[in-house]
Amino acid sequence: MSTPSRVCARCSRIKQRCDGKFPCERCKRLGHVCKPASSGRDTTTRRPRASRSRGGCLSCKARKKKCDECRPTCSDCRRLNIRCQWRESTPNVELNSPAIVTSCSPTSDATEPADTDPTNDPDDGPSMLSPISPCEAEEFIATLFPHPFPRQNSVALPLDLSPVSVNPHLRTEEDRSLFNHYIRVVSRALCRSHDSDRNPFLVTLLPLAAVSDTVTSVILSLSGCHWKRVHPAIWGSALNRQGKALTQVNQLLGCSDRQSIFEACATVLLLCLTELIDGTSRVWKWHLKAASVILKSHPFQSLVSSDEWAFCVSLFRYLDSMSTISRCKAPLLQNSDSMTELTSSFRRSSLPELDNSKSTDAIYGISPALFDLLGMVNLLANHRSRRVDELSEIGFRAAAAHIENRINEWRADYDSGISFVDPASDTDRATTAFEWAIRLRLHQIVEGYDLIHELVERSVVTILDSVQQIPYASRVEGCLLFPLVIAGSSSISVERRMIVKERLMVMENTLGFTHIHHARQLLETVWKGGDNAPNANWASVRYSRFPGVVFV
Template sequence: MNSSGRVCARCSRIKQRCDGNSPCSRCTRLGHMCKPRSPRSPCDKENPVAFHADSGRKKKCDENRPRCSDCHRLNTGCQWPVSIDDTELEHTDPDASTPACQMPISPTADTIDVSDGDPLAFDSTTLDDEEFIASLFPHPLPKRNAALVIDRSLLSANPYLRSDEDRSLFNHYIQVVARALSRSHDSDRNPFLVTLLPLAATSDTVTSVILSLSGCHWRRVYPSIWRCALRRQGKALTQVNTLLGRLDRQYIFEACATVLLLCLTELFDGTSRVWKWHLKAASAILKSPAFQDLVSTDEWTFCISLFHYLDSMSTVSRCKAPLLHNGDSMTELTTSLRRSSVPELKRSQSTDAIYGISPALFDLLGMVNLLANHRNKRVDELSEIGFRAAATHLENRIDEWRADQDHDADQEPDTERATSAFEWAIRLRLHQVVEGYDPRHEFVERAIVTILDSVQEIPYASRVEGCLLFPLVIAGSSSVSMERRMMVKERLMVMENTLGFSHIQYARQLLETVWSEAEGDLNWASVRYSQFPGVVFI
């Protein structure tokens, strides 16, 4: 009961009951800053709350101009009553006072609707989800109605863009997808732009796979664009076989980059199993004599970094050794942080932008999942002793890595937080492999607290936000309390909006499936394989 009459700004914005305390119980529970609602201005009384023109729906309008979020999401026209605000709007946007036209089925090459507050954000959630996400942000959600102007110089430099849909997809890749893939906000250090755009300007195959990847990202907002992207994907698959038949270093680089981007496209789809074949094909290319001519070049670094990243992360789903370690025994893999089969990756623009955190962590994750692959080989006391000895050795490796990291004081705060979350996700994964899935174990509690505390300190849309999916899934799968589960779910919902790929949504659905069966067996791996075979937590 709110006897004080006070309502905080957050509860007011999401139209929820506030208990009037300072801070209120809702903000306290969710860990938000609780501020009093600003006094209503005189103009608020003159302008009643706006509702959609469709009176049958009776949904409150967020009043974004020229088209509100709900009409944008449903791809319908948006009509506005004449008001004082319309007069002001005419001075800034001459078209805003007229009803917005319905969006075309396929976006044109001149304007593409994206969010002007965050270059990675786009409309992919329901209105209820938007209100839920709005309760998490300390500031209003970015507007979704800005027109994004295509960089004509980049488009004109590519002769393989043959239609408006091609140009729209290519522009979407440049402006949104390449930035979502990179852990660096500096476009000059983004290999998905710096390395791939010049290559696409000389390669129809690479252009096609870029358009396919862009369409995969955009399909939830513009489903019809996926048809164009699928045609391009099929074209890239056909052409890559021709490239592999040539020994020139340029062609082998094109082939490797194409196969890796095909793998990314299938992974981000979230339901496909085809990515495994692309990953194996990339492994064969990287080990071929023709590719060795590229060693130590920027092209080599990009391909080996991206492959190593995908290879290590995919071991979580497969519980097998990384492909670059194929043939190594458990003892061999766990006695060396880096074997000769994985060339040393020095700091570079590619490694910084692809990993975001230390590449050594991905080696450690691969080792943990190789160990997981040997769980069923513990058939007697001797094999159990060997298994636990390997696990102890691997834990020591993680400790040694952490000791080395503590001497490096140059990391940015967000990078260090993401590193800590990822490290403890690996430690928790190792504990699960060795000790089982008891969520009430003391070590599990310590790991979850460390992971979630680190994640909470990383701002939304941070450049390292893409590093958080694996830690969130690992921590969420072992979380028992509703508060922690909601904390994980909230962050994943935000990442669905800021990063935009479908595999994040499927990862969240995976966790919800695990939670729904939490009263029984918490061995979430069996649930993953039966219902979410394509999810990889990259």
């Protein structure tokens, strides 16, 4: 019987044949230290055990995620809005620590058994949502608004409850979760102002929601529509609230007092906004038309010059101007859609003019005059099919030239310092991108969809350069959807298309609205069809496959 040859420790560890010499040929060739293999277990080759955090919350441990151990709610649980639970006996924690203080809600986390923890679900979404407790709501809103709410020239609402108190119309845990999501996420995504005190979606709507079940219902519906991409199960509760708001608004329209008419107008506008950000519905048209009737009604005129009036009119004009892209109709507050309106002052004479109010600044984000100009361009688009002879063609081009002169005049006033905007600010860059998107759309309406035209090239370059200088999650990022779609539909090169697509994908996460996803799908459809037809009419693709997309 032959004796087994000796094997060095390295050849034994890598399971390779060894010649039995010391040093062996492999170790000599590779320059390793050759040692004989020990007869027992080689403890030197054991991999070091990874150290794990032992102070993380139970939620992160159940999902096998790293916890930052921020108490009482870690950042991961706060981001997912799930219940953050901790071990009852944690070493080196004082008795007065917030981690072991009983929650302000009736059901404390410490009293729940461990086997009912809803955070055992995977990362794709929790099965149950945690509500916002009264003390958490007061603490959050108090940090958001360090001083009292500005209520100059506003309707005297009989508020027995302040906005930092618990809303009495939140009846279930899902209601509280939706309301919490609206305060923390949705209202900030809708606001274009960096100053939280100028956010009308909080300053104006939260006090009204405290005394109005209708406004509370439509707020929860708006929050659920924004949240359903991440938590699809929550949409059922939000949809029930939306139906309730529709029923209640009919009752409010039968009243003529100031508070009821304001509640009705705000509810209809928020219903319209909910349908618009959903991106798959056409019902928003009926809500917008209903809001226009309310704004022109006699009871609503009693709100003129109040903060509530400014909020409703600003939001309506913003939605009305942007929706003209889909309808190619005159704005609803316009007297008519005749060609003479294009050469007039284009002012909505049925309502007093808006000043530079807080609602205007927070809703538009950029100069409101640009939205008037966009309405003029889209009104011109409605007359394209009416060019039946040489005379109508001359009139059409004369109206287009007048609109172009109006844009040039606005730019001259803007550059002269009337707007008082820092030239290097995000607002100025978003303004430039929006202006050139209007110029490009006007060119497309008059001259057609020639992608190699000199003005098209200049417009696309200006828009993309301005957009790329605006950081992600900027407050004015919501103003970039219309310029990005206009520039993307006119881009030929793959590099420019990728710039547009990448920014839209970022906006889907930073803003979270579903209609941004549908706008990106629209562009990808246009690009796919444009490879075979370079001069393809992107508008025809848009109206046939994505009729409900509005670039709000």
